[in-house]
Every structure is written in structure tokens, then in C-alpha cells.
Amino acid sequence: MTDKECRIAIDSPLWDQSTFIGRFKHFAYATDPRTVFVSERQLLNAKTLCESYKLRQEPANTTRCNIIYAKKLYSSAFHPDTGELQNVIGRMSFQVPGGVFICGGMIQFYRTIPAVLFWQFVNQSFNAIVNYTNRNAKNPISATQLSLSYVSATTSALIAAIFSKRYLEKNATPFMQRYVPLAAVIAANFVNIPLMRQTEITLGVDVVDENGNPIGKSRAAAVKGISQVIVSRIFIPLPPMIVLPLIMNKLEPQLWFKQRSYLNAPIQMLILAAFLLITVPVGCALFPQRCSIDMDTIKRYDKEFYEDMEKEHGEQLPNKVYFNKGL
Structure with a gap:
């Protein structure tokens, strides 16, 4: 992903959280039940990609779609305060x-x-x-x-x-x-x-x-x-x-x-x-x-x-x- 592209704010939702519609879109994306079936390894890889992207050190072939999906997995499974992987039942x-x-x-x-x-x-x-x-x-x-x-x-x-x-x-x-x-x-x-x-x-x-x-x-x-x-x-x-x-x-x-x-x-x-x-x-x-x-x-x-x-x-x-x- 090049710097010419609009980079995603990893620590912020993709949608405006000051409006109900923006919050609904964010939580529909973050509470998608399909993410429950993603393996722990994939979740940890998503976290690593998000952290690398934040430092502008993501792999050269990383696409915007890769980042958005990794961010979705990170939002669905990791605690926003601690960054720790949450237990499946509690998500x-x-x-x-x-x-x-x-x-x-x-x-x-x-x-x-x-x-x-x-x-x-x-x-x-x-x-x-x-x-x-x-x-x-x-x-x-x-x-x-x-x-x-x-x-x-x-x-x-x-x-x-x-x-x-x-x-x-x-x-x-x-x-x-x-x-x-x-x-x-x-x-x-x-x-x-x-x-x-x-x-x-x-x-x-x-x-x-x-x-x-x-x-x-x-x-x-x-x-x-x-x-x-x-x-x-x-x-x-x-x-x-x-x-x-x-x-x-x-x-x-x-x-x-x-x-x-x-x-x-x-x-x-x-x-x-x-x-x-x-x-x-x-x-x-x-x-x-x-x-x-x-x-x-x-x-x-x-x-x-x-x-x-x-x-x-x-x-x-x-x-x-x-x-x-x-x-």
C-alpha cells in the first residue's frame, strides 16, 4: 500500500461515531457472528498486520481490503483497552x-x-x-x-x-x-x-x-x-x-x-x-x-x-x- 493512498486510522472506527448510523455500521461490522469461526491464528495475524500498518511497516503487497478485514477481526476479538484477545463466549x-x-x-x-x-x-x-x-x-x-x-x-x-x-x-x-x-x-x-x-x-x-x-x-x-x-x-x-x-x-x-x-x-x-x-x-x-x-x-x-x-x-x-x- 502506497502513501499516496488514503491510509486507514487503525485505532478509530471506519465510520463517524457521533451519529447513530455511523455507530450502527461500525458495530454491524465488528459484531459479525461469522468472525466467531475465525481461528485464533488468523486473529493474531490480523492484530500483527494492524500493528505493522500503524507503524507503516506492513508488507509491500498489502491491499486496502486486507487492512479493512484485519481491522474487522481485530475489532471483533480484541479488547479496546488492553489489546488482549477476548474469550470467544464473551465477544x-x-x-x-x-x-x-x-x-x-x-x-x-x-x-x-x-x-x-x-x-x-x-x-x-x-x-x-x-x-x-x-x-x-x-x-x-x-x-x-x-x-x-x-x-x-x-x-x-x-x-x-x-x-x-x-x-x-x-x-x-x-x-x-x-x-x-x-x-x-x-x-x-x-x-x-x-x-x-x-x-x-x-x-x-x-x-x-x-x-x-x-x-x-x-x-x-x-x-x-x-x-x-x-x-x-x-x-x-x-x-x-x-x-x-x-x-x-x-x-x-x-x-x-x-x-x-x-x-x-x-x-x-x-x-x-x-x-x-x-x-x-x-x-x-x-x-x-x-x-x-x-x-x-x-x-x-x-x-x-x-x-x-x-x-x-x-x-x-x-x-x-x-x-x-x-x-
Whole structure:
């Protein structure tokens, strides 16, 4: 690739992240479920190519398409803070295959408390892995803290699931009881995400100026970022888990469908996959990943951290700082 060509900014998305459409395009590209099946060797080669390209040391026969594909693999599999290869289950690109299996199980098996508990346990264990993998990774978390967070988050989610199940059994029609999994998922996300990322709330997250220069830490920034992640993560399963029971409620009484009961699971999985291919990038794109917060907000809610920033930077403190909110 010659210098005459327009070079790609490896550390920045290909599309404008200040607009929803730009963010949607970026996350549709980065959460492509096909990247899950790319070998670890290919992923590491993609990272090496991106690093070489950044230093203008890429092989002479490298094309623009090579760089764009390598950047796609890098975005899908490596953490933006640490550059470390993420575990497969925790990657956002695994949300579609993982979501199809788990959401399908929750929607299909909702009639008994043991079934609800089992699928909520699977779902919240999956969520815990995703939440940990996509956290702001600049705050270290010990194995003990991680274990306690996982147990607390999963236990709380199971309690929320039981409460939702019993409440809807007493107060809802049989059709509305199909929404037990949805109610449990919404309630559990309010518990699981903050618990799995509690060190960010207690210790604060690193904030930088618009040029990426470190400014300090902020708990208010962590709360804002985690709140946005909760909204995004609730949205992802919301459309399929609302629409799918309506579709199945219409199909199940049909004679042709009763005679072909083997179609039940495949139809549900196809509908879920179609929805999740859209809702995963949409959910991720609801808010910018590079989140911002006003310095006045930090001054109001993070007085201790603000004083530290003021001591170090004096009158040069920016009006706004930025941080990675995670996914």
C-alpha cells in the first residue's frame, strides 16, 4: 500500500461515531457472528498486520481490503483497552449464536419454576462472562472479587426470575406468562451488570481529554457508562422476546403446525437469529462507546477525584472528558 493512498486510522472506527448510523455500521461490522469461526491464528495475524500498518511497516503487497478485514477481526476479538484477545463466549460477535440458543431456551421452557431457574442460570452466567469481557479493563479485578460478583449477580438474577414467574402466574393470562423470560431478563440485567462491574463504580474509571491524555478517575463516569450499557443490553433481546411469543401464539393452534411439531424449534431459532442480527448492532450503537462526561458533573458528584485532577492539572482541566463505557 502506497502513501499516496488514503491510509486507514487503525485505532478509530471506519465510520463517524457521533451519529447513530455511523455507530450502527461500525458495530454491524465488528459484531459479525461469522468472525466467531475465525481461528485464533488468523486473529493474531490480523492484530500483527494492524500493528505493522500503524507503524507503516506492513508488507509491500498489502491491499486496502486486507487492512479493512484485519481491522474487522481485530475489532471483533480484541479488547479496546488492553489489546488482549477476548474469550470467544464473551465477544459481542458471539451474541447472535449465544442469544439464539439461550433466548430460544428461555422462551420455549417457561412453564415451570425449575425450567425458568435453569435457563436464567444459563443466561446470567453467559451475561456475566460478556459483562466481564467487555468491561472497562483498566480497573483490575481479583479472582475473589470476580467470584463474589458472579455469585451475587447470578443469585440476584435467579431471585428476580422467581419473583417475575410467581407474580405473572398470579396476575397474568396464560399468554402473558410467555413473557416471564422477558421480565426476568430485564430485572436481572439491572443486577448483573453493576455487580460484575462494581470495581468501576467503587474505584472510578480512567478519563482522558479529547486527545487521549490522562486526566484522572471518576465514579460518576463509571455510573453513566454502566447505565448506558444496561439500557443497550436490555434492548438487544427485547424485540425478539416481545414478537416471538406473538408469532408462536398464532402458529401453535394451526393444524398444519400441530402436525409438524418438529418445526417449532427451527422456526423459533430462525426468527431469533433474524432479529438478533439487527438488534445486537443497534443495541451497541444506542450510545457512543467513547462516552463523555462534563467536568462540572465530576465536580458535583466526584469531589475527591475532582480535587486530585485540579491539583495535577490546575486551570488546564478540560470542560469535558472521555472514557470507554464498555459494551
